[in-house]
Amino acid sequence: MRYGHGRARRAAAALAAALTWAGVFTGAAGCTPGGDGGTGGAFGKPAAREDSIRVTPRDGSKGVRPDRPLRVEVPDGRLESVKVVRSQDAQESPVPGRVSADGRSWRPDAHRLALAAAYTVDVVAVDGRGRRSARHTTFTTSVPARRFVAYAVPENRSTVGTGMIVSLEFSRGIADRAAVERAVRVTAEPAVEIRPHWFGRTRLDFRPEHYWRPGTEVTVALHLRDVQGAPGVYGLQDRTFSFTVGRSQVSRVDAARHTMEVRRDGELLATVPVTAGAPKTTTYNGKMVVMEMLEVTRMNGATVGFTKPDGKGEYDIPDVPHAMRLTTSGTFLHGNYWAEDVFGRVNTSHGCIGLRDVKGGGSDTPAGWFFDRSLVGDVVEVVHSKDREVAPDNGLGGWNMGWREWRAGSAAK
Secondary structure (H helix, E strand, C coil): CCCCCCCCCCCCCHHHHHCHHHHCCCCEECCCCCCCCCCCCCCCCCCCCCCCCEEECCCCCCCECCCCCCEEECCCCEEEEEEEEEEECCEEEECCEEECCCCCEEEECCCCCCCCCEEEEEEEEECCCCCEEEEEEEEEECCCCCEECEEEECCCCCEECCCCCEEEEECCCCCCHHHHHHCEEEEEECCCCEEEEEECCCEEEEEECCCCCCCCEEEEEEECECCEEECCEEECCEEEEEEEECCCEEEEEECCCCEEEEEECCEEEEEEEEECECCCCCCCEEEEECCEEEEEEEEEHHHCCCECCCCCECCEEEEEEEEEECCCCCCEEEEECCCCCCCCCCCCECCCEEEECCCCCCCCCHHHHHHHCCCCCCEEEEECCCCCECCCCCCCCHHHCCHHHHHCCCCCC
């Protein structure tokens, strides 16, 4: 098949900025070909000590004080690009700032951070030897005492795939889940039954029985102000936001056949050769939803315990192209320029799904072709992998739960 051009790039999509899941949305990912060990694609933090891009506050920080400095620095070389986005109440805003004259540091124009906000930082730098590397970090700021907020997904006025699930992550544990649930209303046009499901005390998701119909307009009303979520703790928000469901795209990865069938509105667009998780680090089965899209990110084995005897990571790839997150635990579908003769033939990754690419990310490669035709909210389903099904609360995995079980997760009976 022929892979088309067209660079409708979607750098860091809304999901990374919007959640207190920021604690697992790190700047280093943990799946790449070669090596044993195994968390099925999971990864963690902090970034390895040898990281050439330093971001303050630390990746995954929660409850950051508004007077804490926001800084991006490199020990040598120069910053090529810095993008900082603030998300409040499902609304994204760019954070303006300036790179220093020597190109080694970035500072925001404002001296204080916003309260009750989630921040995403995306950095690309060139070191002293001309090598590019990327960093993707997130953190959340403090919420006023005795108050709680919901970090919402997806972003206001966004266009998403048909698999998008409305997800609210609360800044504090909710004791009266029924009261909070009743204060949130999710509606659609054309109308469809939408039901809530709680995952623990801090996360509330909403979805219909089946994937959204293309063209559906979804409205989310958060009437949380002064709602008591726990003894003496009250909601802060009274806000409504909406999003649009775009075309349907569902991709089916067959780990045994090393292929991915990409279907648009039910019609087969392409069959793409892939490499999935190796026998000791298999890829999850089940339905996963694209949570964020990054043109380039770093993947470092040291962040997940894939280490050599000297403590360094089994791999450290600073410029993985066309990276699309599928789970909070770290499963990605991404471009791969370092492997040869594996796509369509053998599974070699640490749990991710790899597509052929070139260094820097090519437009006329399978990975570039797929990235440019994808949306946050698209569904990627993995079959015939020798692993368990992905958990419903791992990313937006709620489609792996039956409708009756999903409805049973409501607190407002």
